[in-house]
Every structure is written in C-alpha cells, then in structure tokens.
Amino acid sequence: MNVRKIGLLLLACCAVVGVSAQSTSALRINEVLTNNVNNYVDPFGNRGAWIEIYNSSAGTVQMAGCYITNDPNNPKKYMISKGDLKTKIGPRQVVLIWADGFAHHGTFHTNFKLDPTTENYIGLYDAGGKKLIDEVTVPVLAPDQSFGSPRDGVKERIVLKNPTPEAANYVExxxxxxxxxxxxxxxxxxxxxxxxxxxxxxxxxxxxxxxxxxxxxxxxxxxxxxxxxxxxxxxxxxxxxxxxxxxxxxxxxxxxxxxxAEHDYEDAILTVKQVKRSYSPWSSKIYGLRQIPQRKF
Incomplete structure (x- = not known):
C-alpha cells in the first residue's frame, strides 16, 4: 500500500516537472535592441539595450530561475531572480529585460551589456541552466533599430525599423x-x-x-x-x-x-358633454388676441 502511494506521489511530481518544463519552453526571445539612442527609457531614466521575452503559450509561465546570457560558453551568466511577482508572464504577454549591466537595479536588469558595434549572442536557458529554450544572434543595428520576430512568437527574425517594446511586433x-x-x-x-x-x-x-x-x-x-x-x-x-x-x-x-370619507354631494349629477371642433383650441391664436374695444356713440 505504501509502495503504491509513493509511486503515485512520484508520478505526480514528474507530471508537475513536465508541465513546468513545457511552460518555460514556450518562452521566445521576441525582440532585441542593442543601440538605444532615442528609444525606450527604463524606470531609472537610462537608455540601454533591452531584450523582450514573449510567452507564446495559452497559460501563465513562471520564468523565475531561468538564465539569460550573452556568452554561449556561460549559460548561467545571469539568473532571473525568484520571488518577484512580475516574473510571471501571462498568455501572449511580454516582459522586458534591460541588458545594461546594472543588476543592482532589480530583477529585470542583467549583469552584462550588449555591444552595439558587434554581433551579440543571446541565449535563454531553463531553471537548470542546461536546456536551451531559445537563442538569437543579433547583427549590428542602426541606432534605434531592433531585431526580432515579424510576428510575436515566430522563429523567423528580421530587422524591425520601428521597435515595439512591450507591445505587439506587428499591428494591422x-x-x-x-x-x-x-x-x-x-x-x-x-x-x-x-x-x-x-x-x-x-x-x-x-x-x-x-x-x-x-x-x-x-x-x-x-x-x-x-x-x-x-x-x-x-x-x-x-x-x-x-x-x-x-x-x-x-x-x-x-x-x-x-x-x-365625507359625502357632501350625494345628489350631484355629473354631465360630460363632448364638444366637436374642427380645430384644436390649444393651437388657436384667437385666444391670445386682445379684444378690440367698442366705441359707443
């Protein structure tokens, strides 16, 4: 009996782990901007490179504990902190991560910077740091140009002339x-x-x-x-x-x-006489005219 319970418990744990892995696998590197001159400003008033992560699934994904890096040889370069409620990404929603090297600014600020003068590799790994969820190599971009999916969540990447941080990449x-x-x-x-x-x-x-x-x-x-x-x-x-x-x-x-209560008019007789007129007295103007005085001789 105990063996059966232990088996069911292990099966449930495996199912939970499988669902979690399947959820994080729905994350996509949706858009990247490396040369921020006159574009989006972070909450501290700084213009830095940013990375947009998109949840392509129909459920909420918890990305806390996942790793993001600009070095393929160091997949655990920056871990997205746990305990932040904003790390939960709703279905078809995005989150913006600032690659500005100011990790002390909060969960969504990495400990590395993206170089706008060269190509930049970006990789997103699961909580174990071993399974690659998504990766992209960003070419050298002009100021305020971004590189990402023409439509949210697709694998194809192109240069986007109009960056759309925290918004849909394609709008009809x-x-x-x-x-x-x-x-x-x-x-x-x-x-x-x-x-x-x-x-x-x-x-x-x-x-x-x-x-x-x-x-x-x-x-x-x-x-x-x-x-x-x-x-x-x-x-x-x-x-x-x-x-x-x-x-x-x-x-x-x-x-x-x-x-x-009081009947004072017991013998009263009410008579209603219907008057037929070819015009309405309410709209007749003769009642509003003054009577012409008569001259007496």
Whole structure:
C-alpha cells in the first residue's frame, strides 16, 4: 500500500516537472535592441539595450530561475531572480529585460551589456541552466533599430525599423473588408442608403409589433367580457371593451367620490358633454388676441 502511494506521489511530481518544463519552453526571445539612442527609457531614466521575452503559450509561465546570457560558453551568466511577482508572464504577454549591466537595479536588469558595434549572442536557458529554450544572434543595428520576430512568437527574425517594446511586433493598420468597401463606394452613398433603410425597417417592425399587441389586448378584453356574461357576441364584447374616454372619466370621478370619507354631494349629477371642433383650441391664436374695444356713440 505504501509502495503504491509513493509511486503515485512520484508520478505526480514528474507530471508537475513536465508541465513546468513545457511552460518555460514556450518562452521566445521576441525582440532585441542593442543601440538605444532615442528609444525606450527604463524606470531609472537610462537608455540601454533591452531584450523582450514573449510567452507564446495559452497559460501563465513562471520564468523565475531561468538564465539569460550573452556568452554561449556561460549559460548561467545571469539568473532571473525568484520571488518577484512580475516574473510571471501571462498568455501572449511580454516582459522586458534591460541588458545594461546594472543588476543592482532589480530583477529585470542583467549583469552584462550588449555591444552595439558587434554581433551579440543571446541565449535563454531553463531553471537548470542546461536546456536551451531559445537563442538569437543579433547583427549590428542602426541606432534605434531592433531585431526580432515579424510576428510575436515566430522563429523567423528580421530587422524591425520601428521597435515595439512591450507591445505587439506587428499591428494591422488596415482592414481589407473596409478598404474594399471604401474603394467601391468612395462617396458613402451606399452606406447612407443602407443606414436609412435599417432605420425605416426598424420603425415599420415596431409599428407592426405595437399594432399586433394592441389588437391582442382588445381580443383578450373581449373574451373576458364574454366569459363574464356581459356580452353575447365578439362584436358586442369588442364594443364594450372600447369604452370612450368621457365615460371612463365619469366612472373614475364616481369611484373617487364614493371612496371619500365625507359625502357632501350625494345628489350631484355629473354631465360630460363632448364638444366637436374642427380645430384644436390649444393651437388657436384667437385666444391670445386682445379684444378690440367698442366705441359707443
């Protein structure tokens, strides 16, 4: 029984080690700048050579304990310190390491410098310092030029005229579909017609929807009236459901008077007289005119 438990424990340890090794193997030397004249500035205000490490996997990678070097004969030249939370690289994310020789500035400052006048070898090794994760030989570059992958994580390396520290190496500045549409419709007439059509169609759909809801509500009221016995046919039920507004006003007033504590007007009779006019008194201007004085003779 104990032997079985020990075997399972060893198997679990091997699995953890395998996952860790597989995670660090996803690291890539994504971009390098050796001749920093007017480029990125570190937190201390210095312009130095920098190395961008990219995580090409879909999971977080812990790079603490890995080694980075500029000497192929000394793979353990600089170890990335443990205990720094920033050594965890998220999926498809990057971290910038300054190759400025100022290791006392922090975890991401190496103890070696890159020489801008010659080729520079850069190697990235695992935590044991034996397995090579990635390597690159950087040629002599012009000021503020970088050398790296044209797209993040790919093995191909080229000279990049526009360095992109802590950012994607390739950014699409155009959309083929948008460019094709703009080519066919430079004045935007089709776009305007399409937009107006969408608006009008939406209004028509809303009109039909509310009309259908209104008819459905009337039918439901008519059915309730027929069930209550106040109407015998659907036509009578619909007519009963369509109660005029003046009748509703009278009923509301009567209910209000009935619910009041004091009934002072028990014998009051409310009469609602419908007035038909060919114009709206609210928009008529005659009510805003002053009356012409009459001269008496």
């Amino acid at each position: 500045n155009s959309n083929p579909k948008v460019d094709k549409f703009a080519e066919k419709d430079p004045e935007g007439v089709s776009m305007s017609i399409t937009a107006m059509s969408v608006v009008f169609i939406a209004l028509i759909v809303l009109y039909l929807f509310f009309k259908l809801v209104g008819k459905t509500a009337i039918r439901m009221s008519a059915r309730r009236a027929m069930k209550a016995g106040s109407a015998t046919t659907m036509a009578e039920a619909k007519q009963e459901a369509d109660v005029p507004g003046d009748i509703l006003a009278v009923i509301s007033m009567a209910i209000y008077e009935h619910q009041e």
